[in-house]
Amino acid sequence: MSSPDSGPLLAVDGLNKRFPIGGGLFRKPTDFIHAVDDVSFRMSAGESLGLVGESGCGKTTVGKLLVKLLEPTDGSITYRFATPAMDPHLAGPVETSNIRSRQLGAFRRQVQMIFQDPYESMNPRRTVYDTIAEPLVVQGIGHVQERLDRVSEILDLVGLTPAGTFLFRRPHELSGGQRQRVAIARALVIGPSFVVADEPTSMLDVSSRTAIMLLMQELAERLGIAYLYITHDLAVARYMCHRIAVMYLGKIVELADTEELLRNPLHPYTRALLSAVPSPDPTRRREPPDILGDLSLPVNPPQRCRFYDRCPLATDLCRREPHPPPEEKAPGHWVACHLA
Amino acid sequence: MGEGTSLFEDAPEIDLSRGRLDLALVRLRMAWRTLRDGWAVFVESRIGVLSLAIIAIFALMAFSHPILMATVWTPDVYDPVTGYAFDRFEHPSPPDWRHPLGTDSLGRDILSQLLFSTKSEFILGITAALVTVGIATTVGAVAAYYGGLVDSLLMRLADLIIALPGISLLIVLSALFNLNLFYLALIIGVLGGFGGTAIILKSQALSIRVKPYIEAARAAGGGHFHVIFVHIIPNLLPLSLLYMMFTVTGAIFAEAVLSFLGLLDIRMSWGIMIHTANTGGYLLAGANYWWLIVPAGASITLLCSAFYLVGRALDEVVNPRLRRHDR
Numbered sequence: 001m002s003s004p005d006s007g008p009l010l011a012v013d014g015l016n017k018r019f020p021i022g023g024g025l026f027r028k029p030t031d032f033i034h035a036v037d038d039v040s041f042r043m044s045a046g047e048s049l050g051l052v053g054e055s056g057c058g059k060t061t062v063g064k065l066l067v068k069l070l071e072p073t074d075g076s077i078t079y080r081f082a083t084p085a086m087d088p089h090l091a092g093p094v095e096t097s098n099i100r101s102r103q104l105g106a107f108r109r110q111v112q113m114i115f116q117d118p119y120e121s122m123n124p125r126r127t128v129y130d131t132i133a134e135p136l137v138v139q140g141i142g143h144v145q146e147r148l149d150r151v152s153e154i155l156d157l158v159g160l161t162p163a164g165t166f167l168f169r170r171p172h173e174l175s176g177g178q179r180q181r182v183a184i185a186r187a188l189v190i191g192p193s194f195v196v197a198d199e200p201t202s203m204l205d206v207s208s209r210t211a212i213m214l215l216m217q218e219l220a221e222r223l224g225i226a227y228l229y230i231t232h233d234l235a236v237a238r239y240m241c242h243r244i245a246v247m248y249l250g251k252i253v254e255l256a257d258t259e260e261l262l263r264n265p266l267h268p269y270t271r272a273l274l275s276a277v278p279s280p281d282p283t284r285r286r287e288p289p290d291i292l293g294d295l296s297l298p299v300n301p302p303q304r305c306r307f308y309d310r311c312p313l314a315t316d317l318c319r320r321e322p323h324p325p326p327e328e329k330a331p332g333h334w335v336a337c338h339l340a
Numbered sequence: 341m342g343e344g345t346s347l348f349e350d351a352p353e354i355d356l357s358r359g360r361l362d363l364a365l366v367r368l369r370m371a372w373r374t375l376r377d378g379w380a381v382f383v384e385s386r387i388g389v390l391s392l393a394i395i396a397i398f399a400l401m402a403f404s405h406p407i408l409m410a411t412v413w414t415p416d417v418y419d420p421v422t423g424y425a426f427d428r429f430e431h432p433s434p435p436d437w438r439h440p441l442g443t444d445s446l447g448r449d450i451l452s453q454l455l456f457s458t459k460s461e462f463i464l465g466i467t468a469a470l471v472t473v474g475i476a477t478t479v480g481a482v483a484a485y486y487g488g489l490v491d492s493l494l495m496r497l498a499d500l501i502i503a504l505p506g507i508s509l510l511i512v513l514s515a516l517f518n519l520n521l522f523y524l525a526l527i528i529g530v531l532g533g534f535g536g537t538a539i540i541l542k543s544q545a546l547s548i549r550v551k552p553y554i555e556a557a558r559a560a561g562g563g564h565f566h567v568i569f570v571h572i573i574p575n576l577l578p579l580s581l582l583y584m585m586f587t588v589t590g591a592i593f594a595e596a597v598l599s600f601l602g603l604l605d606i607r608m609s610w611g612i613m614i615h616t617a618n619t620g621g622y623l624l625a626g627a628n629y630w631w632l633i634v635p636a637g638a639s640i641t642l643l644c645s646a647f648y649l650v651g652r653a654l655d656e657v658v659n660p661r662l663r664r665h666d667r
């Protein structure tokens with residue numbers, strides 16, 4: 001389960017996103033939500049990284065920053081696409097905040113996103129064909145017959161067969177799992193090299209979850225697509241990803257290869273998440289997660305370790321010192337904790 | 341794993357049984373289906389159907405006037421403006437078989453006036469409604485999508501227009517300018533389009549703007565223009581249609597008021613018919629001269645209510661919360 005080594009596809013450095021709260025047209029906002037706080041990581045082509053954390057910790061915001069639906073407050077996201085010959089606009093490193101309008105189309109052909117809510121991520125008035133062909137239409141790729149053929153092919157690929165019976169359905173005529181297949185088809189139809197999948201199975205019923213996960217994994221492998229898989233479920237990430245990054249209140253607190261992280265979790269938050277993973281043996285009693293209280297809102301957070309308030313191991317040092325920087329404790333195993 | 345493989349390289353051959361699909365035809369068929377489904381919900385409202393029937397009757401009346409003029413009605417007697425009923429010695433005269441609704445104080449046939457005016461009421465109402473809704477939909481979508489300064493400016497303008505008393509403003513304008521039917525429709529349309537209707541459509545557009553499919557469209561590479569015209573405005577159209585109905589009501593009513601006050605530069609309308617009755621001093625003696633007032637007054641009331649009620653019935657088709665779940 002090692003990732004192909006063709007240099008980093010993606011380098012994220014010191015990424016920050018702060019959302020102002022309050023304020024208005026003529027008033028400066030005074031408070032900020034630090035949704036993403038000094039996040040850095042790298043990804044190689046064809047690799048899959050799981051981004052795991054509780055709801056509200058900033059996972060979706062990271063995803064939207066990566067696909068340039070949001071602009072970072074600070075820091076940089078740099079892609080190095082392997083196919084510059086196809087897209088002269090994308091030769092060399094591409095930093096998302098420097099993309100000019102002419103490059104944007106080419107960028108969108110390489111970087112796509114699958115959204116969390118399959119019920120809301122399709123325009124209810126548009127057909128499956130309209131939704132999947134949208135990237136082709138707005139990018140001016142192909143003419144009608146070519147688009148029809150292409151959409152039919154991709155429908156087959158995501159398992160909506162026979163394609164002809166799905167092409168002109170509207171979202172309300174599809175089940176949740178079918179909608180998410182359409183969402184996957186839309187993301188893949190222009191052949192991206194990187195996809196952000198934002199909790200693609202969290203809104204589905206249990207029966208279709210596994211099928212969608214399998215499909216994603218199979219297609220990504222077959223088409224050589226790297227993906228960031230966002231989930232709040234460590235068990236899902238373990239199943240889907242080469243590496244896992246654990247996020248807490250806007251910070252990545254631990255990042256390692258999947259097996260290493262599961263065998264040797266160093267951050268108390270990761271350990272707590274692991275103890276919450278359901279065991280395959282139903283007779284074994286599940287231990288309560290070893291953390292205190294609830295996730296707080298990252299509004300103007302104090303400088304100290306973000307996890308301090310809930311950490312069962314917190315010491316005086318943790319209160320005094322600023323949030324610990326990530327350190328490489330073992331090869332490729334990064335953790336941000338004073339005590340690890 | 342991928343060494344620059346084409347996305348579709350190993351996809352199986354597709355055989356679309358329908359052969360080459362004519363996309364336009366499919367879309368047409370789907371639009372037809374949507375219309376049919378909407379109609380099925382609409383007809384469940386008895387009042388809606390009744391109102392639509394009333395509107396249809398008025399439409400027939402509008403069409404019947406030129407036909408009657410060309411066949412059975414001689415222009416020198418029945419022209420709604422210049423005609424004179426030589427067969428009577430006294431005007432206004434009550435209804436009889438030659439003049440089913442009698443004549444006015446100037447000896448003109450009331451039924452002819454009533455039918456002739458119907459066309460103008462439709463033109464006025466529909467023009468005003470199209471202008472209102474065209475402007476309001478665009479303003480609402482643009483304000484909601486861009487937000488910020490654009491939104492603030494458009495919404496302050498809307499507040500300003502709402503704060504102005506509508507009918508009084510029209511009275512001032514009509515005193516200053518010679519307002520004919522077309523300009524009146526335009527003014528009502530612009531005031532409504534930048535005013536209250538824009539605010540309503542904007543609040544709807546705001547709820548569409550935050551839908552994930554808008555972000556999905558942006559991620560697909562869709563520009564602002566694409567998002568506004570392909571995703572936001574089509575989702576506003578049902579509500580726009582609804583407000584078209586309400587605008588028609590408002591426009592016909594405004595015309596009646598202004599005509600009654602003698603402020604419009606138009607030859608004949610329901611409002612002018614009542615105006616004529618009033619200037620002749622017959623309005624207060626209405627019980628004895630009912631045919632001067634009732635036909636026009638009832639027509640105004642009926643047509644205004646019919647458009648309003650069709651709007652309310654459409655509300656049920658358009659507003660999913662009032663609708664049975666998932667049709």
Ligand SMILES: Nc1ncnc2c1ncn2[C@@H]1O[C@H](COP(=O)(O)OP(=O)(O)O)[C@@H](O)[C@H]1O
Pocket residue numbers: 019020033034035053054055056057058059060061062297298
């Ligand atoms: N557009 C926004 N404006 C203001 N706050 C936001 C916005 N988007 C997200 N947030 C806030 O940022 C934090 C992280 O949100 P999100 O990235 O959606 O978390 P997750 O996906 O991990 O559940 C939350 O506290 C959320 O309220």
Ligand SMILES: [Mg+2]
Pocket residue numbers: 056059060061116198
């Ligand atoms: Mg999220």
